[in-house]
Amino acid sequence: MLKIGLDIMGGDAAPEATVKGAIAALREIEENSTIVLFGPEDIIVELLKKQGSSPEFFEIIHAPEVILMKEHPVNALQKKPVNSISVAYKYLKEKDIDVFASAGNSGAMMIASLNSIGLLEGVSRPCVSSTYPIQNGNSNTLLDVGINADCKPETLLQFAVLGSIYVSEILEVENPRVALLNTGEEETKGSLLYQKAYQLLKSSEAINFVGNIEARDFFDGKAEVTVCDGFTGNIFLKQSEGFFKILKKNNIKNSYLDQFNFEEYGGTPVLGVNGNVVLGHGISGQEAIKNMILTSEEIAQKRLSEVLSEKFNTVKWH
């Protein structure tokens, strides 16, 4: 009996792609799960009918205002109180939905989350991760990939702990190895932030730290969790997309490299907030939205936010 909230107005291709993605996801989610659509009711109903679907297959919550992708988040949230994001967070806070997913304005998503559900106890900054396939069948989860452009060493340690819990509990990797993304393997490498973070990670008992990892070796299976600041992580994420774009342009097909297609994942959970939230890529099309909904269902099934909350405050930090 899960309720999966979807922001119909979120993303460059919304609302067409979000409605189409919701219709496609409906065929794949559990029978007793419901997709709850947040947005202007008339638009939603019209688009559903246009696609040969029906409003009765969904729950629709009317939210007439829309925050655009390029709008300044703080101003937009103030000026438009009944936007789809803010309304959905109210439902999430009241546990009227089990998870909320949006490919919309990520700044607005984060600020609205802090203003409504807030952070888990002890967490100073939320973060998002990106899980990359490794050719041996494992994966390496990079975090933060976008929320925190400026970080403190202590924040990187928190990311390491959040990432470890996420990877062990949700991706089911036992005692995941944690690495610090850096410019060399020696502990004196990198900027001052990374030199200090290395020492913190090394002395923490909360994680299985294996040292620095160079970007060249990221895909070699040396770690299951890799920590960095949100600026560096976002550059890494987008560079991977750039490479995938080149491969596509050159008609290079390879079953391993095809997994770098972000559309396959669709969304990534926000770690550290007091509720299950999934952020989608702004350029998400129908396929990405469908997969974001499936990811959201899994996150809700596995009670991500509750598990993080329990584990985060029981690990031994030092």
Add this chain to the structure above:
Amino acid sequence: MLKIGLDIMGGDAAPEATVKGAIAALREIEENSTIVLFGPEDIIVELLKKQGSSPEFFEIIHAPEVILMKEHPVNALQKKPVNSISVAYKYLKEKDIDVFASAGNSGAMMIASLNSIGLLEGVSRPCVSSTYPIQNGNSNTLLDVGINADCKPETLLQFAVLGSIYVSEILEVENPRVALLNTGEEETKGSLLYQKAYQLLKSSEAINFVGNIEARDFFDGKAEVTVCDGFTGNIFLKQSEGFFKILKKNNIKNSYLDQFNFEEYGGTPVLGVNGNVVLGHGISGQEAIKNMILTSEEIAQKRLSEVLSEKFNTVKWH
């Protein structure tokens, strides 16, 4: 009549790979250019003979001490005053060689350069670049890719100017477009460093600034020069190498993507020092060393350091 200095002891595969690379380069450089080998004379002579070459084809400058790749640069330079790097810089400073190339300890290379030839007037930090091929036949030169992990906004502006001069004068691209590597196109994106750097770059008349570029679009031909701090740039550089490694492992061949093989370039000039210096990749093999020597010859022919010195102090900064 160019003299190209080569550190025979520099790099993981030295001295075998450096000697082999020098022998291979000898066939491709101009007839009246000379390769000057710096290192322990007995080792050099023995290896040359072993390869069927002869010491008389080269100039050999005896430097008995060796700085290892993992040694702490400051300590190593103090303890071993007659190492191949320090001896070569003396020759470069006295203009007894026209360019010096090494795939050795990059920290030692940089510190020794500051202690001998020093910086060009007005330059606060030297930097290194990596030039990436763009599928339309152009290129995008990223800098700094490794020397400066912590940067100030003003340093990024200097990189932009050094990069512009390098790309226009050496790579012969007229009025190159300069972008700032960032997490989004809007000018408020990125860390505080990048937000401030954006404003400086935008208001400078010394460069042709076209705004932020996302890593996803780096290879799309939107800029010929892309500026970032040395930490981010090094991660970008090594991630590109990581992707090339994956392509190789999967036997994917493509004439465009093959250009991502760093061995093809072999080395990159250090911009901002008072002399022509080329840094090679620590993992350079024979082919990379050969190409580093050819790059060095071109840099010397085009008088890189002199041109940078002239132009850097005549551009209108604001």
